[in-house]
Amino acid sequence: MQKSTAKIQTRSKARAEAPATAFVPNRTIVLVGLMGAGKTNIGRRLAARLNLPFFDSDCEIEAAAGETVEEIFRNRGEAVFRDGERRVITRLLAQPAHVLATGGGAFMDPATRAEIARRGVSVWLRADIDTLLTRVARRSNRPLLKQGNPRAVLTELIERRYPIYAEADITVDSGDGAADLTASRTIAALAACPRALLPPEPDGQP
Numbered sequence: 001m002q003k004s005t006a007k008i009q010t011r012s013k014a015r016a017e018a019p020a021t022a023f024v025p026n027r028t029i030v031l032v033g034l035m036g037a038g039k040t041n042i043g044r045r046l047a048a049r050l051n052l053p054f055f056d057s058d059c060e061i062e063a064a065a066g067e068t069v070e071e072i073f074r075n076r077g078e079a080v081f082r083d084g085e086r087r088v089i090t091r092l093l094a095q096p097a098h099v100l101a102t103g104g105g106a107f108m109d110p111a112t113r114a115e116i117a118r119r120g121v122s123v124w125l126r127a128d129i130d131t132l133l134t135r136v137a138r139r140s141n142r143p144l145l146k147q148g149n150p151r152a153v154l155t156e157l158i159e160r161r162y163p164i165y166a167e168a169d170i171t172v173d174s175g176d177g178a179a180d181l182t183a184s185r186t187i188a189a190l191a192a193c194p195r196a197l198l199p200p201e202p203d204g205q206p
Contacts, residue, residue, distance in 0.1 A: 023191040025050070026199050028092070029099045030116045032107040032165055033125040034157055036135035038174045038182065039101035042125060045183040046099045053098040057106060060088045069103070078105075086112050093119040093200075104157070108164055119200040121193060123186060124168035129154055131175055169195050 029046060031039040040056055047054035058069050061084050065072055072081045085103060089112055092100055100120070106112050107122070116122050127135075132154055165171075170189045174182050190196045 023050070023187055023196075025052075025097055025121065025190060025196045027196060028095075028097050028120040028200075029190065029196070030093075030120040030122045031099070031101045031125055032116075032122055032168055033104065033174070034127070034132055034154065034161065034165075035104045036132035037104075037125040037127045038135070038179065039125055041179050042174065042182055042186060043099045043101040045179060046186060049183060049187065050099070054101075055092055055098055056101045057085060057089050057092065058101075058103050060092065061085055061103075064088060082109060085109075090115050104161070107168070108161060113164075113167070121170070121190065121196040122168035123170045123172060123190070124165040125174040125182075125186075126162075126165070126171055127174045129158060134176075169193055 029043075029050075029052075031043050031046075033039055043056070044054050046052070061072070061081070062068055065084060067075065069081065072084070082105065085106055086109055089100070089102060089106060092098075093115055107116070129151065133151060136150065136154075170186075170193055172182065172186045172189055
């Protein structure tokens with residue numbers, strides 16, 4: 001199986017609607033992308049339509065640490081947060097198939113990226129900067145956005161992270177359209193992606 005072939009298939013078919021019952025993944029669906037891309041919103045809709053559990057890695061990290069993501073960044077630093085994030089995502093990927101929304105920086109970590117490739121199928125929810133700015137303005141608990149002008153910060157993150165996000169198995173544009181339509185396009189793309197139907201690789205296999 002070549003990833004480039006899957007890319008062509010998924011992008012060409014991502015425009016079509018797909019009934020939720022027509023597709024049952026064998027791997028966890030891992031949503032990646034920048035803050036504001038809609039990972040939690042779309043993820044919950046995917047989970048409901050595919051009859052799968054939904055997890056948000058940031059929520060799981062907060063539960064494990066007893067602190068909010070913002071508090072972890074402030075009190076312990078980003079390196080500690082990323083280490084905890086890696087461990088939490090690895091634990092979640094060992095569970096039966098579900099939908100997992102990850103934090104914006106999770107896919108940037110090579111070890112996390114490798115674990116997602118081994119046990120999941122990755123979906124990049126791609127959005128333009130204006131869409132991201134509109135969405136992130138609704139929440140004030142974005143640690144990275146407190147480091148400067150939000151547009152400048154997001155522009156820098158786009159330049160640095162989008163080439164890595166592009167390594168995801170599937171890319172689905174997440175614009176200002178209805179979330180249900182984005183969920184439908186995502187299901188159609190997943191149904192056309194061979195990796196989504198493969199069983200997770202067992203522990204100890206590269």
